[in-house]
Amino acid sequence: MPAVTAFYLLFLVAPILLLAVGSVGGTWTNTLLPDGFTTEWYRNVWEDGSFRRAFVVSLWVCLSTCIATAAIGLPLAYGIYGAARRGVKIAARLLYLMPVAAPPLVLGFGFILVFSTDELPFLGTPWLLVCGHVVLTLPYLMQTLVADMRHLQLDTLERAAESLGAGFVQRFFGIIVPSLRHSLASGLIMVAALSIGEFQLSNLIAGFLSRPYPVVLLQAFYGATGFACAATVILLALALISGAAAGVAGHGRVGVQGAHT
């Protein structure tokens, strides 16, 4: 068992380590490790205008996606959890899990067909990119929220609040949202990480000036190895940071609300 775990960890960590090494290495051709130490590659990425723009676009898309999935996901999860009929619950579940099963490529092609028409000429706008990311990431947030609602027995908590005199709005913002703060935070971390790293759909529907980081990163793979490594490490850091930020934000916001009694 420990051997398997160690092997798995090696498998997981080795590429990342190599990327990190490569991003600060000098020349790296046909040897196990590069020779020399340099911060040149990072400076190159920084000085590249398209990478800087992509960095900002990715952050902006990620933030917007988090806000939108939270705003849509919470009420939707609540509705599905509270649905009286079993059939409705199952249908709703299948519906919101569908984007997980459908390849993003299919989704992207659909987007291209629909949004390149004269009636809906939104292809290439950053808003459409956000919409696409919302569709792709919402299932993960929903899944986390609905599971937590079941675990907390939210219906009993709500009844308790009702018997104590709370109306719907008071229950929703005073009990439901704060009770779900942990699952909301962990769900949003996942949403943020997925959004930052999303390539397939973004590559198809992003406009030239609103390409997110992973799409631009692909270009780097055709250039110098060190440059590609540095650009990839930045993406990794970006995903980790946005995930952590979403977690902290989700935690902080509802934490404040729950605190003042």
Add this chain to the structure above:
Amino acid sequence: MSIAISGLTFRYPGGAGVFGIDLDVAPGAFCAVIGPSGCGKTTLLQLIAGFLRPETGRIALSGVDVADVAPKDRNVGVVFQNYALFPHMTALENVAYPLKLRGVSAAERRERAGQALESARLSALADRRPNQLSGGQQQRVALARALVFRPRALLLDEPLSALDAAHRAAMRDEIRAVQREHGIATLHVTHDQEEALSIADVVAVMDAGRLLQLAPPRELYDRPVNRFVAGFVGHANLFDAKVAKGALETPVGPMRTLDPLPEDGATVTVLLRPEALEPIVEAHVREGVAAADGALVLMGAVTRDRFLGSLRRFDLAVAGGTILGETSSQAPILGVRVPPGAVRVLPPEA
């Protein structure tokens, strides 16, 4: 502070529900509702709390009809089976929550919630969250929260079922003490008949959505209205019997009773409570009806013997059936005497 229910009917889509319930809980009285699972006792509680809307019937709390009052405005304290404490609030915040909803100032609600926790001996734990409290502590917080806003009635939905046996008995007494102190009409739903008998002023027995009997515990035990109640409340020997010449013909032998008897030829149910039977420990006692007091003497063999600490419950195989008896004696049992005072005749069933 009373609960008055009349003609209350509610039907689930499947056909279960409650049907024509009449139930009054006097101001300050403690009523336990018992019955097997699915008998409608929890439905009844949810109807009173307003979580379900009755088809017909009337519910009045302190004389006010609450048919069209939303649950949040009913002013009823409810303690749930799993306590339903809000996980993101401390014990103090949980108890203060109903006061906050009623617009009580921060200082006053802190004071009142603090007092409520103090009388529940939980002051030291006021800043803990529910997941840092034991089951019994959560229970006491839930009870304090349900009473702090001075509700018109208190509803308890199997509040003790999640506690272990040792805490349950203590908590039972505590609930009763707190309820007395507040003088609040209380409905306590439970499937534990021993709990119901020990805690309540009156006990309501339900089965299949109907209220079978509403009586003080002693009366319920001594004078059950039918076989179901007799069997559900406490342990019982139940026999079909035919009335003949002022006595009862049972499968185990003729019995005399002090109860009034219907005319000869009628079929009735006879109830013998196990502790009312007198075990026989000396050999060579004659079987049959004793001349002196009209008691029926049954000799037989003990087939099961259960040691329950202070008492012992045994099955005695006799000619014509099995008798369940109780005694504190540890001597070998050879038979039982059934004195006429132990023989209860249940009213004929409709």
